Amino acid sequence: MDAGVLRAAFARFPSGVTALSALVDGEPTGMAVSAFLSVSLAPPLIAVSVQRSSRTWPELRRSGGIGVSVLAAGHGGLSRQLSGAAAGRFTGVDWAGAASGAVRIEGAAAWFDCVLDQELPAGDHVIALLAVRHVEYRQDVPPLVFHGSAFRQLV
Numbered sequence: 346m347d348a349g350v351l352r353a354a355f356a357r358f359p360s361g362v363t364a365l366s367a368l369v370d371g372e373p374t375g376m377a378v379s380a381f382l383s384v385s386l387a388p389p390l391i392a393v394s395v396q397r398s399s400r401t402w403p404e405l406r407r408s409g410g411i412g413v414s415v416l417a418a419g420h421g422g423l424s425r426q427l428s429g430a431a432a433g434r435f436t437g438v439d440w441a442g443a444a445s446g447a448v449r450i451e452g453a454a455a456w457f458d459c460v461l462d463q464e465l466p467a468g469d470h471v472i473a474l475l476a477v478r479h480v481e482y483r484q485d486v487p488p489l490v491f492h493g494s495a496f497r498q499l500v
């Protein structure tokens with residue numbers, strides 16, 4: 346199967362974009378992730394799919410808390426920044442750290458403070474099941490939409 350065709354077919358599915366972020370050795374650390382799934386209400390669980398080659402995920406997974414911020418319509422540039430050079434990912438970013446170690450991106454449409462529950466090997470990715478310990482959301486903040494490798498808005 347042609348990987349480029351498969352990637353393009355996957356990109357036909359519109360999604361939001363999240364920022365997985367936590368304090369690691371006191372520094373905000375994170376990555377943009379569009380592969381997010383709301384899994385369970387009771388108990389509250391979400392899942393994300395992370396590339397096996399990720400250098401950031403092994404750092405995040407050892408934090409006591411992992412923040413999952415649902416990025417807002419104006420966060421397209423931020424999501425590119427959160428997938429670029431690791432050293433500058435939080436430069437100029439308005440963020441807040443929770444006691445758990447989870448980091449919240451200010452202005453996000455929703456925020457989940459999570460703890461890693463399970464990891465499932467999935468080809469060249471790992472599916473991480475995250476237990477949600479705290480949640481906040483803003484009804485008035487439109488989300489960022491990722492479709493066909495471009496950022497879009499709902500309205």
Ligand SMILES: Cc1cc2nc3c(=O)[nH]c(=O)nc-3n(C[C@H](O)[C@H](O)[C@H](O)COP(=O)(O)O)c2cc1C
Binds near residue numbers: 379394395396424427
């Ligand atoms: C819009 C967008 C969506 C992304 N979605 C994912 C994703 O679902 N899973 C993933 O592992 N990486 C995703 N990435 C790439 C990561 O943010 C990051 O670039 C990658 O993990 C390599 O950096 P790292 O080695 O620091 O993890 C996405 C990047 C962008 C810009």
